[in-house]
Amino acid sequence: MTLQDTNIDTHTESSRIRNQRLEKLEKIKSLGIDPYPYKFIRTHKAEELQVKYKDLANSQETDDTVTVCGRIHNERNDWMFIDLYDDSGKIQLYCDKENLDKKLVEFLPLLDKGDHIGAKGIIRRSPRGELSIKVSEVIVLSKSLLPLPEIIEGKKRHLGIHDIETRYRQRYLDLIVNPIPKETLKKRAKITSEIRNYLDEKGFLEIDTPVLQVEAGGAEARPFVTHHNALNIDLYLRIATELHLKRLIVGGFEKVYEIGRIFRNEGISTKHNPEFTSIELYEAYSDYNDMMDLTENLVKYICQKVNGKLQIEYQGKIIDFEKPWKRIPMLDIIKEHAKIDFSKCLHNPEEASKLAINAGVKLECRGAPMVCPDCGIIIAKVFEERVEAKLIQPTFIIDYPLEISPLAKKHRSIPGLVERFELFINGWEIANSFSELTDPLDQRKRLEEQAKKKAAGDHEAHPLDLDFLTALEYGMPPTGGLGIGIDRLVMLLTNSASIRDVIAFPTMKPL
């Protein structure tokens, strides 16, 4: 049900319920009570009380007066018992009507499930063992007009939503009634804050770079376009933070990072949201080997901090972060899984495509045959098709073909390859890293190649960022760079099946 329904259609069941609550609201106001007051001071949260009084015996009553506040989730015995929830948990309120102020007894039926209330009373444990507050005062803190969704599981009725669409579209409802989304988002916050702790400790500086850009570079992806009215120019939403962070290295910062939202104008799936969060970091005087160590240590640190252990279960699969992570050259692992040896034909696309086709890999892009693919693209295709899904345990794939890595430095000993790695876990690419290309002339050449592709209609080719090339010409120190997809890492560490579960408000088509 949407608010529109309640506003426009006065004949639905939901509007009938809303009207009943509006009548209660009016009655509350007519008693001189503000149903939406400004502030409430509580002495305890629910969980604090549960801990503090865990040893209180059944039927025991204390002299301790406390105040609590939260949302009513359930009520029993005609408002004799109220289940009150705050963000720490539940506490039961007990309204002993025989000994309660008559005004309060009359006021209680004006409440509804979903209302926020504040209550004052003494702590007791009921004869059946439920810690309760025997209330002397109850005030409304926010009158709720719409009913919260409830579900019945077996014999238990409780707040909840089954409908997945409602959960994502009205996430506030999901968060009110389901414990898991709240836990997942808490863990996500923990993950990003621990990443910051880890990097800040190591002397990295977090710097924000522009989201609105004249050219969206640093990755292969289609950008979103927007318009700046005063300048009367189209701008792109960034698809990576790479090129600006590298400018900061040129500028003299030696360790920088950014945790930021990036935007890619692509399809939506359980693993893709149009806006997602990456962390990119750059460290001067380092190479991709250093980045591999950093990645492994960082992810292990995060996993330990968030889950308290290094073995996790993801959708039925055990993933072990503890053992040293494998580091395998891309060509070797292709040889292992696809029985193709590309090492002798890194400069011979005809031979490479013959090997791929013989092995049964279709060289197609969007269903159409590839036009003159170069070696790098062929190798990447074979890798994606034959290897990627098998990389369940954390694995570094190292030394990528040059053509698919226009921002990475050429391999120091193997012609045709670059110093690049990607980290795979559960068959997903989690991280991407290079010994950053710092040679301004080589970089210019490679971006000009990309520009040609772009001109030929490849929407995802890298644009030519002339200022970035100028920056490199002033001199960039040897630098290791790393990018990690935060959302997928959070999915793994929270056992979430869909990226929508780790994003508070995932992109949905409007109704």
Added chain:
RNA sequence: GCGCUAGUAGCUCAGGGGUAGAGCACUCGGCUUUUAACCGAUUGGUCGCGCGUUCGAUUCGCGCCUGGCGCACCA
């Protein structure tokens, strides 16, 4: 973008070419130390939207909308 699948009361779901069903919620009454409180009664629907077939469509057909899953693209 393609394929499969779903949409019926506030919630969870059943049904099926002939007046639209259940449980829970809501409202009312009873009861009063409950935790699914309990007992009773009432209320509640454009069966996602549109077109077609039909005497008659919520049901059958086609199209559309929205979601889910898978594929493709990608991270």
